Amino acid sequence: MTVSLADIQAAAARLKGLAVETPLIESPALNTRLGGRVFLKPETMQRAGAFKFRGAYNRLSQLSDAERARGVVAFSSGNHAQGVALAAQILEIPALIVMPTDAPTVKVEATKGFGAEIRFYDRFTEDRVAIADQIAAERGCTVVPSYDDPHIIAGQGTLGLEIVEQARALGVRLDRVLSPVGGGGLIAGTSTAVKGLSPATEVWGAEPAGFDETRRSLESGQRETIDKDARSICDALLTPIPGDLTWPINQRNLSGIAAVTDAEVAEAMRYAFSVLKLVVEPGGCVALTAALTGKVDLKGKAAAIVLSGGNVDPGLFAQVLNGQI
């Protein structure tokens, strides 16, 4: 099973008027810094503060009436949680979200705010998939995966459609698109859209160091897993292994992936604050980090960088601003 450009275009039609068409922003200061023509796609301004609403709504809106009545369950550190909770609220579907106990407070509060029920679990001792499956079995509700689902991937891919179309409206053919990689749903959908509309455009990913399982998988040619002791401030990108569906798509579409450290991510968040005036969460900032560190080179190139989310606790953001991270 895979995802086609037509699937993504169908998702875009479903999302029309519901998802925000986030702007494609150009910063002369960033252009000068990187030596290219670089656009930002701030999904920080998407509903619920991250790209996740796109996939969640595309998935939930295709449930049958019977499935809707029985509700949905999802597991997520927060952005998918909020996306599913908001989509469920709009569609009047009951939602239960399985969240790690160390999820950022803002993400937990926002998920509750969209009316979802929350079940906490310990990320280091419990298995969230097993918990979700058990709840689904008990309640007869539908599990909504955060990335390994064709409708989720197609929904996230609408971001790629917008990038190519918005760049074209400005008369620009993009050489490179850079996106964060967690489970790989966003970049699988985005790369499918980008490659479908503009085959010569390269798609590059960025991952947190220690959680660069897709980068290592691309190198080895097979799905690699993370070290269980790895830690990162990029709470949105802490996935253990490339997805069954996302992996073959990403193996086919991606030109490469860069791994970035927490310190580099914090520096990029400060750059986004002081120069771009954008609030970006750690995981949302890894593609920008890869560009600013030169790990993905944009010199002389026309490129778009996805800022995939902005849901960061104010306390953590203050620490970043104060140089404590």
Next chain:
Amino acid sequence: MTVSLADIQAAAARLKGLAVETPLIESPALNTRLGGRVFLKPETMQRAGAFKFRGAYNRLSQLSDAERARGVVAFSSGNHAQGVALAAQILEIPALIVMPTDAPTVKVEATKGFGAEIRFYDRFTEDRVAIADQIAAERGCTVVPSYDDPHIIAGQGTLGLEIVEQARALGVRLDRVLSPVGGGGLIAGTSTAVKGLSPATEVWGAEPAGFDETRRSLESGQRETIDKDARSICDALLTPIPGDLTWPINQRNLSGIAAVTDAEVAEAMRYAFSVLKLVVEPGGCVALTAALTGKVDLKGKAAAIVLSGGNVDPGLFAQVLNGQI
């Protein structure tokens, strides 16, 4: 002397390809909160982080070769300073900026970064106009006022053109435009553009409490001055009296002005951070504050809110996030 729609359109032609056409952003969460259809115009994303580049470049680009060679002098707490310094850098004109000793560090550093010379003064004991005039007399250079100049007002007015045109492209006729008010140059230009293109659209202002001299002037019908002991975190808006040129324009064009407190501004900055994912400086946030507090009512209305700048010290922003302001 006044400013016409044609002056603003001519300024827009000069700025084309140099100023950023900042996006007009819609946030479903903000719409729900305010009960209207509300767009944001984030001039935080303008070059040098505030709208000021528009007016400064429009003014400097019209200097004669002889005037350019002798250079320019300006006084500003920071945003006009940066706008003038950047425009001067682009046009290769020497620039000296007179800045208060308590100007935000980020603004001082950025102004230096654009290659300008800086002369500090004490805002409470020295007269910045006298200092600038003396420097101009000594060097034969041109004083670039921060608001009371027709080319500056026309340049800032290009923001109003963009708002009306971007809203029209979305099929929206705006009922209200809200903008911060300092010396009144931004809102004088913006209101001239808005009234010229869309006469039925109301233009409202927002000022910091204690520095609401234009609000009080509108009420009394004559130019009022501020209390010398007034203090505000809105460093960009600390002007003593409505301008000679800006006052008659604003008296004619504005529907009203709201005054907002520092605490209300800090709350709005936190809202911009957590919901909109935008970094807004205190003075840049007063119009949003007026909307969020209901002091300017947007219920049932189509409206645009100008976020006029985002140059805020990280330390102050961290204090705001931590609820210390």
